[in-house]
Amino acid sequence: RLKQYIIKKLAEDWIFLVLLGFMMAIVSWCMDYASSKSLQAYRWMYESLSPNVWIQYLAWVSYPLILILFAAVFCHIVSPQAIGSGIPELKVILRGVVLKEYLTLKAFVAKVIGLTASLGSGMPLGKEGPFVHIASICSVVLSKFMSVFCGVYQQAYYYTDVLTVGCAVGVGCCFGTPLGGVLFSIEVTSSYFAVRNYWRGFFAATFSAFMFRVFAVWNKDAVTITALFRTNFRMEFPFDLQELPAFAVIGICSGFLGAFFVFMNRQVVEGIRRNQTLSSFLSRYRFIYPAAITFSIATLTFPPGFGQYMAGALMPRESISVLFDNHTWTKYTGDPLLLGRSAAFVYPNVFITLPLFFVMKFLMSVIATTMPIPCGTFMPVFVLGAAFGRLIGELMAYLFPNGILFDGIVYKIVPGGYAVIGAAALTGAVTHTVSTAVICFELTGQISHILPMLISVIMANVVAQNLQPSLYDSIIQTKR
Amino acid sequence: RLKQYIIKKLAEDWIFLVLLGFMMAIVSWCMDYASSKSLQAYRWMYESLSPNVWIQYLAWVSYPLILILFAAVFCHIVSPQAIGSGIPELKVILRGVVLKEYLTLKAFVAKVIGLTASLGSGMPLGKEGPFVHIASICSVVLSKFMSVFCGVYQQAYYYTDVLTVGCAVGVGCCFGTPLGGVLFSIEVTSSYFAVRNYWRGFFAATFSAFMFRVFAVWNKDAVTITALFRTNFRMEFPFDLQELPAFAVIGICSGFLGAFFVFMNRQVVEGIRRNQTLSSFLSRYRFIYPAAITFSIATLTFPPGFGQYMAGALMPRESISVLFDNHTWTKYTGDPLLLGRSAAFVYPNVFITLPLFFVMKFLMSVIATTMPIPCGTFMPVFVLGAAFGRLIGELMAYLFPNGILFDGIVYKIVPGGYAVIGAAALTGAVTHTVSTAVICFELTGQISHILPMLISVIMANVVAQNLQPSLYDSIIQTKR
Numbered sequence: 001r002l003k004q005y006i007i008k009k010l011a012e013d014w015i016f017l018v019l020l021g022f023m024m025a026i027v028s029w030c031m032d033y034a035s036s037k038s039l040q041a042y043r044w045m046y047e048s049l050s051p052n053v054w055i056q057y058l059a060w061v062s063y064p065l066i067l068i069l070f071a072a073v074f075c076h077i078v079s080p081q082a083i084g085s086g087i088p089e090l091k092v093i094l095r096g097v098v099l100k101e102y103l104t105l106k107a108f109v110a111k112v113i114g115l116t117a118s119l120g121s122g123m124p125l126g127k128e129g130p131f132v133h134i135a136s137i138c139s140v141v142l143s144k145f146m147s148v149f150c151g152v153y154q155q156a157y158y159y160t161d162v163l164t165v166g167c168a169v170g171v172g173c174c175f176g177t178p179l180g181g182v183l184f185s186i187e188v189t190s191s192y193f194a195v196r197n198y199w200r201g202f203f204a205a206t207f208s209a210f211m212f213r214v215f216a217v218w219n220k221d222a223v224t225i226t227a228l229f230r231t232n233f234r235m236e237f238p239f240d241l242q243e244l245p246a247f248a249v250i251g252i253c254s255g256f257l258g259a260f261f262v263f264m265n266r267q268v269v270e271g272i273r274r275n276q277t278l279s280s281f282l283s284r285y286r287f288i289y290p291a292a293i294t295f296s297i298a299t300l301t302f303p304p305g306f307g308q309y310m311a312g313a314l315m316p317r318e319s320i321s322v323l324f325d326n327h328t329w330t331k332y333t334g335d336p337l338l339l340g341r342s343a344a345f346v347y348p349n350v351f352i353t354l355p356l357f358f359v360m361k362f363l364m365s366v367i368a369t370t371m372p373i374p375c376g377t378f379m380p381v382f383v384l385g386a387a388f389g390r391l392i393g394e395l396m397a398y399l400f401p402n403g404i405l406f407d408g409i410v411y412k413i414v415p416g417g418y419a420v421i422g423a424a425a426l427t428g429a430v431t432h433t434v435s436t437a438v439i440c441f442e443l444t445g446q447i448s449h450i451l452p453m454l455i456s457v458i459m460a461n462v463v464a465q466n467l468q469p470s471l472y473d474s475i476i477q478t479k480r
Numbered sequence: 481r482l483k484q485y486i487i488k489k490l491a492e493d494w495i496f497l498v499l500l501g502f503m504m505a506i507v508s509w510c511m512d513y514a515s516s517k518s519l520q521a522y523r524w525m526y527e528s529l530s531p532n533v534w535i536q537y538l539a540w541v542s543y544p545l546i547l548i549l550f551a552a553v554f555c556h557i558v559s560p561q562a563i564g565s566g567i568p569e570l571k572v573i574l575r576g577v578v579l580k581e582y583l584t585l586k587a588f589v590a591k592v593i594g595l596t597a598s599l600g601s602g603m604p605l606g607k608e609g610p611f612v613h614i615a616s617i618c619s620v621v622l623s624k625f626m627s628v629f630c631g632v633y634q635q636a637y638y639y640t641d642v643l644t645v646g647c648a649v650g651v652g653c654c655f656g657t658p659l660g661g662v663l664f665s666i667e668v669t670s671s672y673f674a675v676r677n678y679w680r681g682f683f684a685a686t687f688s689a690f691m692f693r694v695f696a697v698w699n700k701d702a703v704t705i706t707a708l709f710r711t712n713f714r715m716e717f718p719f720d721l722q723e724l725p726a727f728a729v730i731g732i733c734s735g736f737l738g739a740f741f742v743f744m745n746r747q748v749v750e751g752i753r754r755n756q757t758l759s760s761f762l763s764r765y766r767f768i769y770p771a772a773i774t775f776s777i778a779t780l781t782f783p784p785g786f787g788q789y790m791a792g793a794l795m796p797r798e799s800i801s802v803l804f805d806n807h808t809w810t811k812y813t814g815d816p817l818l819l820g821r822s823a824a825f826v827y828p829n830v831f832i833t834l835p836l837f838f839v840m841k842f843l844m845s846v847i848a849t850t851m852p853i854p855c856g857t858f859m860p861v862f863v864l865g866a867a868f869g870r871l872i873g874e875l876m877a878y879l880f881p882n883g884i885l886f887d888g889i890v891y892k893i894v895p896g897g898y899a900v901i902g903a904a905a906l907t908g909a910v911t912h913t914v915s916t917a918v919i920c921f922e923l924t925g926q927i928s929h930i931l932p933m934l935i936s937v938i939m940a941n942v943v944a945q946n947l948q949p950s951l952y953d954s955i956i957q958t959k960r
Contacts, residue, residue: 178934179918183663186675193673195666199941202914206934213931217721241697434682438659447927451693454658454686461679 017200020142020169021208024135028173028208029215031116031127038067038120039315046303053304061298064121068294071117071373072287075110082110083372086133087188088475094163094189108137115374122315123297124365126379128174132185133374135170136163164189164197165204171439172205173212175228180439181205187433188472229317231324231444233414238448240404240411243396244455250392250418251425251456254385255463257362258429261381262468264366269478272370290371297364310356311344316383319357323386323419324444328412330398350394358387377471381430382423389422390415420444421453429460432470497680500622500649501688504615508653508688509695511596511607518547518600519795526783533784541778544601548774551597551853552767555590562590563852566613567668568955574643574669588617595854602795603777604845604863606856608654612665613854615650616643644669644677645684651919652685653692655708660919661685667913668952709797711804711924713894718928720884720891723876724935730872730898731905731936734865735943737842738909741861742948744846749958770851777844790836791824796863799837803866803899804924808892810878830874838867857951861910862903869902870895900924901933909940912950 042063049056075082081089081102093099101107115130143162167189172181182201186193239247273279282289299305301312314322322342329350332339339346345353365380393415403412424440427433437457441447468474522543529536555562561569561582573579581587595610623642647669652661662681666673719727753759762769779785781792794802802822809830812819819826825833845860873895883892904920907913917937921927948954 176931179930187678191675193675195671195673198667199914202934203938206931206938210931210935214721241694434679441921441927442930445928445930447921448925450659450922450925451656451686451690454682455690458683458686 025211035119085129126376128378129376132170136166139166168201173208177442178205183435251459254425259467385423385426390419393418429464505691515599565609606859608858609856612650616646619646648681653688657922663915731939734905739947865906873898909944
């Protein structure tokens, strides 16, 4: 009888995990599909108005403005709990604090719709944090639902086990990175971790990521289930030991930059709050703030205007694939059309566009993530890190144009590898985690840079942890 | 003053982790170096006696016999605690049981020397388990040593934190797989895990794995720090969704095989113990047992004899690189010399040598790991899994000789990819862990098969966990 009970329980736990994984895969894929269609429409509208610059500008600015305002209004009406990232709140919940109406279906709807709109606007906003929130709601609601007709999921099992699995699934199927998802959720949410949840998280996240990628195959977005931002660096000699100082520099600088990002983010929020007139004005007309930010970011990135010096035409996901590409831009002399989207960085000059892109996106990301809409910070920081790493990589390729001599064979420097390392290091520094390296491997589908990347990420963490709290802790502090 | 104290503590923790990582990297590298030289000598001796088969046989059998007997005698005299894997004992220690004289310098010396000898004998024995023991001793001794002149490492900090880091470093620098090392040690040793140790383990294991690989570069074994068993599968289309059933079959079969391995291993130990005459005889003449096993294994693998039908000439590490190779053996018609070591499998016939290799190595590994010497089970099981996966892969390549049609392009099946998946699944089933998948990625340096591999590993775990305890728990049970 005990055995039967155990089998029943096991079977139900399985069903729960499979259902959770499947649901989140559908949600994740639908959100990606809708937001990418929205970005396509945005680009199509902008391009089809081609001869007239002023109407183009109007379209370029008004499209994100409408979407962001829609997201802000929708969240404000349906559920104000859906605003922001979600990871800080989950961290607080997992420590035992009860946040009211935070894990309800209302918040779920508001977050899914609001997040799709904000991702579809092309602003530097991310999906990861809100998606963790969405997955946690889903997991809590699902476990409640299942407890109704089998009575297994008791309250004690609730807030830790169900939520931990929810977090893992959230990160895991956001980009199809199950391993990194489980590890990231461990690092970010808990300080003591029950190993049985590791296994459950693994199961659900893998199933979820698998379904997420299978949907893409069925929809002909991808030919087979591989990584989302697949890189194609050479494998026989990915890097030389002599390049390690450069990787270490990326790590240390990323540590400082990550701490600076957290600092700036807090300054923006606290600066507005400290200024009495501004804060009372903004709380009365609460949609002025996102509108003003969206307007200025869209204006700055307008491709025929200032945007041409900072690759403004690139949407967040595009810029990642571009920054990870396999050419060496400083040495590219061929036809710009062959480069595809990368051409945005190569012309007028790599050493103008890339630093400008980095600085402008840095400020934009800092400010954009304070808007009262569902928005994550992981992806914008990832883009920033990739840009920074790429900058160092291109500098190295410029300084050593012939590459590195080893064993009689000259090996060229791969700037894309530097970009991957930079992305991992900066996200690691901002979130105070090392599992960003794992997420990076899974995103790119290449693990050849594992040792330098781990070293960079650890160095970035060492620097950042001594300067600032993690972004999530910083948000918890400001909300207190 | 508090701040100063914290800084001091941090600095010392750092120094501890770096020292630990560095020491273990040296030990690991030296052991690898010595055992590979020993294997070279073995092969050289065997080959230089070439015309005379009987003297060849004598050399082939006596060399491992001497080394294994040396290891057995040495451990018996210096420290009997050095016998066996080490992970089961550490698991017990981490649960709070005090095992006498288990973490002493004597055991360290016995284990290092004994393990080097047993690895150098070419028997199907592994390095991972004993190396975890070695690293744990090192970590405990080092922390004691450091507490002498700074007094920071208290007793409470001891058995969990220091040992957990030791485990992570042990797995991590055994094969240069820091990520997998940390995860494997979490899964195998603890049921609640302190996340701060995750970070510390990561730091030490990464540093250790890095130094381990750098030594190899300095010694010109490798051109740059990449994976130990680097694979070179095509990346643009690593596998098709239609191949997933085959991967699932590998996972499920691996689950059964893994459980069978654990069952057999226990049967051997308990069978001897149950037979009164045999066990009293063996305890009186305790070196008869390893001698008899070594003699029969060496006889069976003798290349001109039965060994030619089971690729007997291949040493454990060689067989891994061979099983992961990029050719499709069933379709190979060219010059056998071009295949290098893989020729051992291709001639006389893949479907004779490969199943025979698997069955014979399975029995040999089951029996060899019960010898009273320092020996791990991870590596032999890894080889078995690779052979099993390769078998399925070659079968698939035989059944679909033209590969898989997708989008107008015909993609060939990559049997090496199946081997990697099989290796991860079988080790996962035997140890009841999912992080073997991570170890596999780091060992091969390719992550393109991540989703099918995770699915196989999870399936293998589901099957194996319902049939048998993990190998380590099984050993704990028999020793009780």
